[in-house]
Amino acid sequence: MQTLPVFSAASAEILTGIMICVTLLAQTFLGDKVKQIAYYLVQISLVAAFILLARELYDPAIITFSGMFDDDAFSRLLKLSICAVSFFVFLYSREYITEKNMPSGEYYILGLSSILGMLVLVSSYNFLTLFMGLELFSLPVYAMVALQRKSVINTEAAMKYFIVGAIGSGMLLYGISMFYGATQSLNFADVAKVVADSSAPQSMLLVFALVFVVSGVAFKLGAVPFHMWVPDVYDGAPTAVTLFISSAPKIAAMAMALRIFVDALPGLVLQWQPILIVLAIFSMALGNIVAIAQSNIKRMLAYSSIAHIGYALLGVIAATDEGYSTAIFYIISYAIMTSGAFGLLTVMSRNGVEIENIADLQGLSDRNPWLAFMMLLVIFSMAGIPPFVGFMAKVAVLEALISVHLVWLAALALLFAIIGVYYYIRVIKVMYFDSSKAKQQAVNLPLDKNIAISVNGLAVLVLGIFPGSLFGLCLSVVHTGF
């Protein structure tokens, strides 16, 4: 006997889905009369989804839609952060989109559809919903990269992103099909049960499937050696789209990794741990070292994102509740930092100026001291300098590693972090100590951008000094949720 699914569990997703259609219709019929209608509707729906999720944050977990959808505290926390980060992302990119003559309605509508995919992905409790969520979140992003059709660089970046993304999805799907063959189920709970008590010959097949699934996840996370798309796409996409790609999708991809490894495959922990260790070491090493050679700030931040993904994976590698919660903490704080950094680049790319190279930031402290100070906070936080949130996140991840006796890995991570500090400090040096040769006018921002940037920059500082609340939240969702 079939019972009706609990629709209220998916209230945020249903709201987002309806708002996509409403925004699409409103943009089509009222787009000429009401300026920026798509922008306002999308922001309203993000706020509404945030409120819906925040109200039920501590409600008991519900698994519904025939065991395909898991509405637990873990997913609610990550969905809250996805909505909040995306709100800031759209806020930063509004003027950029208008000035660059990009089709604004499509940008916001595709962005909201991508967010819907992320929400579904975070809540998935079945490989089928996981894959659907993943595709729904990646497809609009490919189109967003190519929105400026006349730009050759954008189109090239979109093609690369699309092809690499398709290969990644194919790998993941092949692995999932092997798991289905071995366990006869797509449901995470059933897969976990079969995997836990499988005999020796079957486990060979499971490891084979695992390799493909890990590759697929690594493609989406942008971890080495599946990272080659990251710098090209970050550099080639319009800055507003880079801002979008670099923030919320990272949270969603990390949630996907946690769902697969912790919910579905806890029985294979001895197999996926070494694979992830290799991925993490290579990501940290390559990201931090190659970033030094970059003069383009978008490429530099792309390599920095590869390195940060390596650090976030360390929390998963620890394979304890503390470890998972530090991974969540790390990825949320990274999303805050990267939206701040790319947000600053986006809002500064105005009046025909496009911030591309690190040299473009020369003398920012004279042109707009407050903005330079915010950039300083964000960059210091990324480098992992106390008292900022990036430092707390790194400490937490390393502590989780040491508590499971992976001291050598923690030491290696620390070494790469120290190497990484160099290129972050260089940005600050350029902003504060290099006087610009060309005469450059002061950078002035509208009030809402100023407030948003300030909130974002100060959040990095405040969360770093008082990390307890967010950290406690991450720990409690792991204890109750998984």
Place this chain on the structure above:
Amino acid sequence: MNILVPLVFYAFAAILVAASVMVIVSRNPVRGALFLILAFFCSAVLWLLLEAEFLALALIFVYVGAVMTLFLFVVMMLNIDKLPDQEGFVKFLPIGVLVMAVLVGLMIMVIGPHHFSLNTFASHQMHSSDYSNVAEVGDTLYTQYVMPFELAGMMLLVAIISSISLAHRVRRPNTRTQDIPTQIATHSEDQLIFANVDEKSDPFANVKIKKTKKRGRK
């Protein structure tokens, strides 16, 4: 009966694999599309063997009937006669074959027949004659799989939005185009002018061509 089913299966499976290979190998895009149709047709037959009649017919109607027809139109419109020779095909062939051989060999070793043989899976049970494939598909699709179903709908919407936003060209301000409502609302006197032809005077001196735009429909 017992011997007929495997016979049909192996025959169509072999054609399916051969057709799929030909889709990739064939230089002529039209021929490739036709082989794809053949591949769809063979997989429809395989589905029929599994008593998935509705899906088999849907595959033929939707893919062969609609999608591939459209695809063929596009291929013919583009007028690609033959794809050019792949550069470096011979150069990269040995290493490609080597990598593929190692990969396929390892894969066969790991996921060989001992995992997916007929012993590990229950053989297919034939249904009674009142079994309806349509009812079964509809039932599971709208109850158990309602969420992925709705998400697939969302994905199609996204595909429509993205492809339109990528292909749509905004009309430039000074482009000359047809204005259909105005053209329909014209009057006969706008189109045909009666004038006295006089040898001495210019017949068109007094005639002003009215602008048709301002005239309303009568």
